[in-house]
Amino acid sequence: MTRTPDQDSFRYPLVWRLLDGLNTAADVLWPRKMARFTGWLLLAPALLLVGILVISLVQIAESSLHVLDRSTFMPGEDYTLANYATIADSATYARVLWRSLLGAALTVVFTLLLALPYSYVMVRTTSALTRKALLIVLFLPFFIGQVVRAYGILIVMGRSGAVNDILGLVGIEPLRLLFNFPAVVFGLVQYMLPFAVLMLAPALTAIPREIEAAANSLGANWIRTFRHIVIPMAKPGLVGAGLVVGTLSLTDFAMPAMLGGGSQDFIANAIYDQFFRTADQGLGSALALILVALGSVIVGVIIAFFGAGTLGMGGKK
Amino acid sequence: MNTGHPKTPTDKPAAGSNVAVCASNVTMDFSGFKAVNNASFELEAGKFLTILGPSGSGKTTLLQMIAGFLTPTSGEITINGKSVDAAPPHRRSIGMVFQKLALFPHMTAAQNVAFPLKMRRFNPKTIPNRVAQFLDLVKLGDYGARRVNELSGGQQQRVAIARALVFEPELLLLDEPLAALDVKLREEMQLEFRRIQHELGVTTINVTHDQREALVVSDDIIVMDSGKIQQQARPVEMYRAPDNPFVAGFLGMSSFLRGTACAGGLVVEGQRVAGTASAAIADGAPVCGAIRAEQIRIAASEAQLGDCDTRLSGVVRDAIFEGERQLYVVALNTAGEAEIRVYHHDPLTFGLFEIGAPVVLGWNTSDMKIFADGGAE
Structure with a gap:
């Protein structure tokens, strides 16, 4: 390229030259003829992560097949299904499993019940101020973290906490609000709400206002519009949010541990106890595998029932 | 209104x-x-x-x-x-x-x-x-x-x-x-x-x-x-x-002349153009004349125009062929070189006039509608 004095005085912006440099480097490192492998290249980090996960799962599966030798406190040499038999025979573990499933299911129901109207108002409001306020209120607890939030709930709902103080004003004796199953579900709902709202918002945004106006003009009041139009059309978002909330709740550790006070263990707490308290690695691994299997089956059934399309990932129409 | x-x-x-x-x-x-x-x-x-x-x-x-x-x-x-x-x-x-x-x-x-x-x-x-x-x-x-x-x-x-x-x-x-x-x-x-x-x-x-x-x-x-x-x-x-x-311009293709009212028409830059007002307008008031493109005839000479009582000469500025008709944009030689749009519907003579060709336009006085000029178009 020949340069004239005019061109010498002109320089492209720095960012342009940087990007040109990157482009050249990319061409050298990943030539054009490699283009058909680009998809795999982009997948590589994810495959690496999943690979590590699979390896550790295999190891957990292996260790779940050895029983703890009580004399040496080392895993035994023999392969056996004794750990699974122990779990199957134990009423305690049945209770823990049932509690986890029930807690997750209730959390899904209550979270969606609260998240749907919240999300709807946030999406539909014409006031930018209202939308911002709703987002901030939603995100403040999100940034605080689960453990700190659980402590907050412990303080507010304690025997001499703010909630009981207010109840005292209307003459109600202090109630035991903590360390029971409802407290755990309450904590989980509170923790999951932002996830659900954020997953529902795009689904609701995708419903044109004109559709609701059409339902109105065809004779549906707002309740029937919501029931017959908004909820069915938001189904992908509801299923997606339900799956995320359900799996996160099923595997949650902090809320049952802190708000349940040891009496309301979920599976994750039982696993923790086996690994770090009784040091029975085999039993803990068996519990972990059961949790993985349980979660996978539930997710699989729901996706098979509603179709992958409901998660907004294409699939069947 | x-x-x-x-x-x-x-x-x-x-x-x-x-x-x-x-x-x-x-x-x-x-x-x-x-x-x-x-x-x-x-x-x-x-x-x-x-x-x-x-x-x-x-x-x-x-x-x-x-x-x-x-x-x-x-x-x-x-x-x-x-x-x-x-x-x-x-x-x-x-x-x-x-x-x-x-x-x-x-x-x-x-x-x-x-x-x-x-x-x-x-x-x-x-x-x-x-x-x-x-x-x-x-x-x-x-x-x-x-x-x-x-x-x-x-x-x-x-x-x-x-x-x-x-x-x-x-x-x-x-x-x-x-x-x-x-x-x-x-x-x-x-x-x-x-x-x-x-x-x-x-x-x-x-x-x-x-x-x-x-x-x-x-x-x-x-x-x-x-x-x-x-x-x-x-x-x-x-x-x-x-x-x-506004209605004349929105419905159909109309050309507009702006000037002042006179008896039986309007005056545009010193050129009197005959027209018909639907309501009484005082002489000298600002008015707007509107004529539809299909009501205008276009020819090379006055003799070829046939029966019409308003005749004005001009130059073709643009010739657009639209399939079933030809649109000419003609700048008048008088009346402040106002641009008039003309639909020509005779398939035998499509493409007759090139850009720059001198032409004569003709129409009937009753087709030139005169309105009090409210500024809208």
């Missing part, structure tokens, strides 16, 4: 006849901006009215007030004699076809059509028959079980029409539903709207910016601009006798 009442007595139904929709002095004020300004009109039962106007003219706002999605700031709308201003949309008996159709994607065509019947608590036993009857009406008898996204654009239009009509509303509103279709389909659907409307005799208000659609489908046209009703008349009347330069 005009009060909204048609000029010619024959346009107007006799007082007290069956007026289905009546708007009186309706204004919609969006915090200082009057989207609709003091609009009044009447619509006879069973007629097809088109509200025609450019975007931002207030036509959609007016329609939304009739549908009940907006409440007028002032004024009153009555449907079949009852004021509807306090009724929410779902309590009005109005079927509406929306701009983007707003079909329910999670339902089949038949479920879409059945929806208003369920919501309006029709006897469940009669619903399937009625749905079938209206799907037949829009020629979709075999498509009831299809999902909305399995139907073509034209078929979706038909579902939307059936859904809006199935509960036999007092009034059908069309909010530019044809705007997104291609020309062929649009023209087909215009005729369909007309056929269905005639078949059911339902009072209909259509909103569009497409002047051709307005002329094709309507019994009555209202032209709106900047929130005001400019004229209400039957299509032929409106085309033949526009009330003001």
Whole structure:
């Protein structure tokens, strides 16, 4: 390229030259003829992560097949299904499993019940101020973290906490609000709400206002519009949010541990106890595998029932 | 401006006849901006009215007030004699076809059509028959079980029409539903709207910016601009006798001359041009003359023009071939070199005049309409 004095005085912006440099480097490192492998290249980090996960799962599966030798406190040499038999025979573990499933299911129901109207108002409001306020209120607890939030709930709902103080004003004796199953579900709902709202918002945004106006003009009041139009059309978002909330709740550790006070263990707490308290690695691994299997089956059934399309990932129409 | 009442007595139904929709002095004020300004009109039962106007003219706002999605700031709308201003949309008996159709994607065509019947608590036993009857009406008898996204654009239009009509509303509103279709389909659907409307005799208000659609489908046209009703008349009347330069310019292709009034015409930059005013205008007042492109003849010499009483010479500035006709833009040699647009319809002489060619234009004095110049065009 020949340069004239005019061109010498002109320089492209720095960012342009940087990007040109990157482009050249990319061409050298990943030539054009490699283009058909680009998809795999982009997948590589994810495959690496999943690979590590699979390896550790295999190891957990292996260790779940050895029983703890009580004399040496080392895993035994023999392969056996004794750990699974122990779990199957134990009423305690049945209770823990049932509690986890029930807690997750209730959390899904209550979270969606609260998240749907919240999300709807946030999406539909014409006031930018209202939308911002709703987002901030939603995100403040999100940034605080689960453990700190659980402590907050412990303080507010304690025997001499703010909630009981207010109840005292209307003459109600202090109630035991903590360390029971409802407290755990309450904590989980509170923790999951932002996830659900954020997953529902795009689904609701995708419903044109004109559709609701059409339902109105065809004779549906707002309740029937919501029931017959908004909820069915938001189904992908509801299923997606339900799956995320359900799996996160099923595997949650902090809320049952802190708000349940040891009496309301979920599976994750039982696993923790086996690994770090009784040091029975085999039993803990068996519990972990059961949790993985349980979660996978539930997710699989729901996706098979509603179709992958409901998660907004294409699939069947 | 005009009060909204048609000029010619024959346009107007006799007082007290069956007026289905009546708007009186309706204004919609969006915090200082009057989207609709003091609009009044009447619509006879069973007629097809088109509200025609450019975007931002207030036509959609007016329609939304009739549908009940907006409440007028002032004024009153009555449907079949009852004021509807306090009724929410779902309590009005109005079927509406929306701009983007707003079909329910999670339902089949038949479920879409059945929806208003369920919501309006029709006897469940009669619903399937009625749905079938209206799907037949829009020629979709075999498509009831299809999902909305399995139907073509034209078929979706038909579902939307059936859904809006199935509960036999007092009034059908069309909010530019044809705007997104291609020309062929649009023209087909215009005729369909007309056929269905005639078949059911339902009072209909259509909103569009497409002047051709307005002329094709309507019994009555209202032209709106900047929130005001400019004229209400039957299509032929409106085309033949526009009330003001805006209507003359919006409906059809018109050329305008601006000047001052004189006896029997107007003076443009010293050149007198003969014309006809519909109302008395004082000599010397600013006026605007409008003439339609198809009412002008174009020839190489005065001798070839034939019978016309106004003749002006000019130069071809542009020649555009449009298939069934040729459009010439001619700059007059006098009258401030005003540009006049001429449609030439004789296929034998298409392409006769090149750009730069000297020509003579001729028209009849009665076709040059003269209006008091309000500035609008």
